[in-house]
Amino acid sequence: MKKKHFEGRHLVEYFMKTIMRISLVFVAGALGLIxxxxxxxxxxxxxxxxxxxVPKGGYYMGKEGGILxxxxxxxxxxxxxxxxxxxxxxxxxxxxxxxxxxxxxGEYVRLSLDVLWGIPSIVYGAxxxxxxxxxxxxxxxxxxxxxxxxxxxxxxxxxxxEVIRRMPADLEHAALALGSTKFEVALxxxxxxxxxxIVTAILLAFGRGIGDAASVLFTxxxxxxxxxxxxxxxxxxxxxxxFQLGSPYPEVRERGYAAALILTIIVLAVSFGARWLSGRLxxxxxx
Amino acid sequence: MSETNxxxxxxxxxxxxxxxxxxxxxxxxxxxxxxxxxTLFPVFLILxxxxxxxxxxxxxxxxxxxxxxxxxxxxxxxxxxxGFRPFILGTAWVTIVGLLLAVPPCLLVSIYLAExxxxxxxxxxxxxxxxxxxxxxVVYGVWGLLAIVPFVDDILAPLADRWLGSVSIFxxxxxxxxxxxxxxxxxxxxxxxxxxxxxxxxxxxxxxxxRHASLAVGATQWQTIRxxxxxxxxxxxxxxxxxxxxxxxxETIAVLMVVGNVPNIPTSVFDTAYPLPALIANNYGEMMSxxxxxxALLGAALVLLIVILIFNILSTLVLQRMLRRKSA
Numbered sequence: 001m002k003k004k005h006f007e008g009r010h011l012v013e014y015f016m017k018t019i020m021r022i023s024l025v026f027v028a029g030a031l032g033l034i035x036x037x038x039x040x041x042x043x044x045x046x047x048x049x050x051x052x053x054v055p056k057g058g059y060y061m062g063k064e065g066g067i068l069x070x071x072x073x074x075x076x077x078x079x080x081x082x083x084x085x086x087x088x089x090x091x092x093x094x095x096x097x098x099x100x101x102x103x104x105x106g107e108y109v110r111l112s113l114d115v116l117w118g119i120p121s122i123v124y125g126a127x128x129x130x131x132x133x134x135x136x137x138x139x140x141x142x143x144x145x146x147x148x149x150x151x152x153x154x155x156x157x158x159x160x161x162e163v164i165r166r167m168p169a170d171l172e173h174a175a176l177a178l179g180s181t182k183f184e185v186a187l188x189x190x191x192x193x194x195x196x197x198i199v200t201a202i203l204l205a206f207g208r209g210i211g212d213a214a215s216v217l218f219t220x221x222x223x224x225x226x227x228x229x230x231x232x233x234x235x236x237x238x239x240x241x242x243f244q245l246g247s248p249y250p251e252v253r254e255r256g257y258a259a260a261l262i263l264t265i266i267v268l269a270v271s272f273g274a275r276w277l278s279g280r281l282x283x284x285x286x287x
Numbered sequence: 288m289s290e291t292n293x294x295x296x297x298x299x300x301x302x303x304x305x306x307x308x309x310x311x312x313x314x315x316x317x318x319x320x321x322x323x324x325x326t327l328f329p330v331f332l333i334l335x336x337x338x339x340x341x342x343x344x345x346x347x348x349x350x351x352x353x354x355x356x357x358x359x360x361x362x363x364x365x366x367x368x369x370g371f372r373p374f375i376l377g378t379a380w381v382t383i384v385g386l387l388l389a390v391p392p393c394l395l396v397s398i399y400l401a402e403x404x405x406x407x408x409x410x411x412x413x414x415x416x417x418x419x420x421x422x423x424x425v426v427y428g429v430w431g432l433l434a435i436v437p438f439v440d441d442i443l444a445p446l447a448d449r450w451l452g453s454v455s456i457f458x459x460x461x462x463x464x465x466x467x468x469x470x471x472x473x474x475x476x477x478x479x480x481x482x483x484x485x486x487x488x489x490x491x492x493x494x495x496x497x498r499h500a501s502l503a504v505g506a507t508q509w510q511t512i513r514x515x516x517x518x519x520x521x522x523x524x525x526x527x528x529x530x531x532x533x534x535x536x537x538e539t540i541a542v543l544m545v546v547g548n549v550p551n552i553p554t555s556v557f558d559t560a561y562p563l564p565a566l567i568a569n570n571y572g573e574m575m576s577x578x579x580x581x582x583a584l585l586g587a588a589l590v591l592l593i594v595i596l597i598f599n600i601l602s603t604l605v606l607q608r609m610l611r612r613k614s615a
Binding site: 009019023096099113124134157242256 | 311312315319321323325326328333336340342392393395396398400403408414415416417419421423426427428429432433476479483507509510530533534539540544564567568571581585588592595596598599600606607
């Protein structure tokens with residue numbers, strides 16, 4: 001009798017489970033392949049000069065120099081963009097939690113943030129460019145920072161909102177019952193309790209910002225110097241990779257691979273850092 | 288401080304007044320108004336971006352008929368011909384190939400993670416997806432250039448030539464590896480984390496009772512998924528796919544690096560293409576020197592934006608409704 005229980009449907013079950021596992025291995029394998037390609041091709045031309053020097057004369061023909069200009073430029077751009085984005089996204093996320101909750105207006109705000117998230121960075125770049133023409137501004141660090149802040153804003157706010165939303169309502173009620181105003185709840189309860197999530201959201205957005213090329217292409221320009229003022233153009237890592245890969249000189253292309261490796265390391269470090277930090281900070285919250 | 292003292296003094300004189308909450312309430316109201324004004328920003332930003340691009344694109348929209356721009360096949364900015372058709376078709380081809388490659392494995396992975404996998408597998412899969420999502424587009428481009436383009440050139444193209452040469456969408460005419468297929472493969476990997484995580488979220492909206500009821504009457508797990516879970520989540524899955532499509536549609540740098548950038552009308556997956564975002568990114572440098580060129584490129588950005596807005600608003604509305612059902 002027992003044998004009869006094995007029917008075609010069990011075979012289907014087994015088959016589906018197998019191809020699902022294969023798909024999962026496929027996706028994981030893609031990540032492995034990407035990392036392996038970037039690391040194995042990047043390491044040979046990764047030298048100390050790459051990260052400590054700015055391009056010297058003839059750098060783009062394979063002579064000496066490095067991409068310190070792009071590393072510093074990207075750090076400025078992403079840090080500036082992230083700080084600017086925090087100024088907007090923290091209030092929005094707190095407002096959504098402490099003041100309006102799941103109301104209609106809250107839904108509109110979330111909807112528009114999700115839609116903004118979907119807008120590709122090339123469109124933000126084109127928008128920034130349109131504004132720059134209108135105001136007569138040249139490509140500069142400031143323009144790049146503003147456009148990156150726009151790119152990062154929806155990512156950061158939605159990530160914050162997702163964690164803040166999950167805060168136990170009891171904490172909020174307890175504070176309100178003691179006579180706190182909503183603002184005090186937002187500032188002293190929500191922000192502290194949800195600090196790990198907020199930090200993760202900020203780092204997530206920073207990682208996205210530092211790797212974004214299409215938005216800064218129009219707005220930040222490119223230069224071999226490290227920017228000394230907000231109104232100067234600045235280089236950035238993604239564009240350093242992009243431009244060097246387009247070079248006819250093999251040495252320069254090799255350095256492009258190394259630049260891609262540097263960018264990947266930074267982004268992965270930020271990503272792991274976010275995970276580690278949120279784990280550490282989580283110890284101090286009310287469970 | 289002085290407020291408190293004052294109120295205490297008054298109490299000491301025997302008259303009853305509550306300690307004044309005025310400054311704190313005022314601070315609260317002020318914060319509420321400020322926060323409210325800040326939340327207006329994202330809502331209006333969508334409008335502002337659309338209007339700004341529309342205004343910059345107006346010179347060309349007023350000069351040419353809309354269908355002339357969208358359907359025109361010739362792109363010669365120097366002689367005033369702005370036909371977007373090759374670029375629109377290029378974008379469509381790359382997006383569709385990317386989706387076709389990404390959707391089946393991504394759905395299987397999300398079903399596996401949502402329905403079958405151990406908590407341990409899940410906690411291993413999450414960082415993998417996070418890392419895939421964190422890798423910058425330009426790095427995907429480098430990977431495409433170093434790994435996918437040679438792979439298409441050395442392995443896929445000869446295979447297709449040998450076995451599928453008679454099928455026109457697989458015919459190989461420009462054997463370089465650069466082209467729609469390479470772009471599609473890179474895009475498929477780029478949009479995978481998005482599709483997997485959104486559809487995973489959607490699967491978790493189905494109440495467990497339904498699964499248990501089906502399993503209890505003897506259905507296998509796959510039967511339960513097919514007949515009970517999937518019908519519940521179809522709109523959400525479609526929304527996840529549309530989100531993936533719109534991400535693919537606007538992807539610029541990674542695609543630009545592997546797709547060949549030749550403005551032809553593609554007929555095969557091995558053909559080169561020139562998607563809209565690549566057009567914008569490649570030509571921003573010279574666009575101020577040719578009349579109407581900047582209007583044409585910002586018009587291209589406008590077309591991109593409008594298609595993506597439609598895709599995004601529809602899918603987000605569907606998802607918001609589904610996820611609300613879960614919390615209710």
